[in-house]
Amino acid sequence: MFHRKISAASIIVVLLLMAMKVSAENKVLLIGIDGVQYERILALNTPSFDRLNLIKAYTGGVQWHKSEQRTVSGPGWATIMTGVWKNKHNISSNDDGAANNYWPSIYRYIYNANNQAKIYGFSTWGPIHTKFFIGDMDILTRHAEGGSDDDNLNRTLQVLKHESPDFIFLHLDEPDAAGHSHGHGQAYDDSILRSDRRLGLLLDEVENRELQLGENWLVLVTTDHGRDAWGKGHGSQTQKEKTIFIASNKPLNSNYKQVAAVPNNSFGGLYNEPAQTYIVPTILSFLNIMNDEHWGLDGLPLIGSIxxxxxxxxxxxxxxxxxxxxxxxxxxxxxxxxxxxxxxxxxxxxxxxxxxxxxxxxxxxxxxxxxxxxxxxxxxxxxxxxxxxxxxxxxxxxxxxxxxxxxxxxxxxxxxxxxxxxxxxxxxxxxxxxxxxxxxxxxxxxxxxxxxxxxx
Missing domain, CATH: 2.80.10 (Trefoil (Acidic Fibroblast Growth Factor, subunit A))
Structure with a gap:
């Protein structure tokens, strides 16, 4: 029988890796893919999305209430990044300026909890950074605006391969551009399939960091709005335009349904699903930095008990x-x-x-x-x-x-x-x-x- 001689140095390395596993650092990758129709993900062969837990969600606030907002990119991404609706963040269109800093972005929440955190943001659609959250750019370790989806994908992959990130936000834009140009059809579907391949590369790199470095990563994937019946437009309060998704590499619970005050069953019960406002509380809960003030956000955590x-x-x-x-x-x-x-x-x-x-x-x-x-x-x-x-x-x-x-x-x-x-x-x-x-x-x-x- 062959016996391998294990050196003291090897034992120390194994013990260090075991210790890292026990006290794994929680880190987050938030991926936003603009204008993706939830129903098309279900209809297409998307092996990378299939690796995640995918749930239906909604955007656009609650119709006829103070939280109602247009199903367009400006309010959608502002809500995803802040955890509140436009009556709080004040972004009602794609042309607005800076969001209301009384309701900080997820960038700012993480920085306030740890000003040594390594925070990255790469956004193909520039206004997320250049308009709505321009005041947060100085707290990011690195950021980029514009360029192609592949440019920003490669920036993110390089960070995952060679740096020590705590939080990364990546915005990809191709499906929204394809929808506006072509509506529903092969070109739009192909843009989703390419986005799925990009997602697969990111998931591979995250899993490699978890295996090699003992880190614990939460990956969240979402979109800012759905599409109208033809696939070219969006902005109204229709079920297709309001329906979005939240996907994660972690199980997402539905505990919030047991603590809702009064349900609103409009749009086929869509309001019984989580909203894009749930993303920020979920990240804060996972990073163990959710405090008393965060319960005033317009969403609840999808991870952990309530x-x-x-x-x-x-x-x-x-x-x-x-x-x-x-x-x-x-x-x-x-x-x-x-x-x-x-x-x-x-x-x-x-x-x-x-x-x-x-x-x-x-x-x-x-x-x-x-x-x-x-x-x-x-x-x-x-x-x-x-x-x-x-x-x-x-x-x-x-x-x-x-x-x-x-x-x-x-x-x-x-x-x-x-x-x-x-x-x-x-x-x-x-x-x-x-x-x-x-x-x-x-x-x-x-x-x-x-x-x-x-x-x-």
């Missing part, structure tokens, strides 16, 4: 849950983006995300936060010291003090308690079993029960 909380109070001997609307709609809307918070005594509470000292919920595809007012005043005052509580979907959460005994916030330098009624009764009743929630600034908060819901 912990939600339900809030109940006792009203007239009934267990009443904190909600924002009724079964069919909102009983009182203060403005287009504000929804009255209430306690519903029919027995169901909407899931909330209590993170730090803020409260969020998902209302029609937007991360909405519990508040008592807008800007400088209260949209609805019940009495001098009573303020209606509401969920505001513009993205600014008021600070709360939250415990099992109650919920308080500071209003005009006064500690105000979360309640459902006034001294003698209910100041506003929406229905027989619905009571407006309010902050009362002259008494003590009502006792509450916090019930945790953990979705694995």
């Amino acid at each position: 912990t939600a909380t339900k809030v109940y109070v006792d009203i007239g001997g009934k267990k009443c849950g904190l909600e924002w609307d009724t079964n069919a709609g909102t009983p009182i809307t203060l403005t287009k983006n504000e929804h009255v918070a209430k306690f519903d005594c029919d027995g169901n509470a909407d899931p909330l995300f209590i993170r730090g000292n803020k409260i969020y919920t998902n209302i029609h595809g937007s991360g909405c936060s519990l508040q008592w007012d807008v800007d400088k005043g209260t949209p609805l005052t019940l009495e001098e010291n009573e303020h209606v509580a509401k969920f505001d979907c513009a993205g600014h959460a008021d600070l709360m003090q939250i415990n099992s005994y109650g919920m308080t916030t500071t209003i005009n330098d006064t500690s105000c308690g979360f309640q459902w009624d006034a001294d003698a009764g209910t100041p506003v009743t929406l229905g027989r079993n619905e009571h407006v929630a309010k902050f009362d600034c002259i008494g003590s908060p009502d006792a509450m029960e916090l019930s945790e819901l953990k979705v694995e």
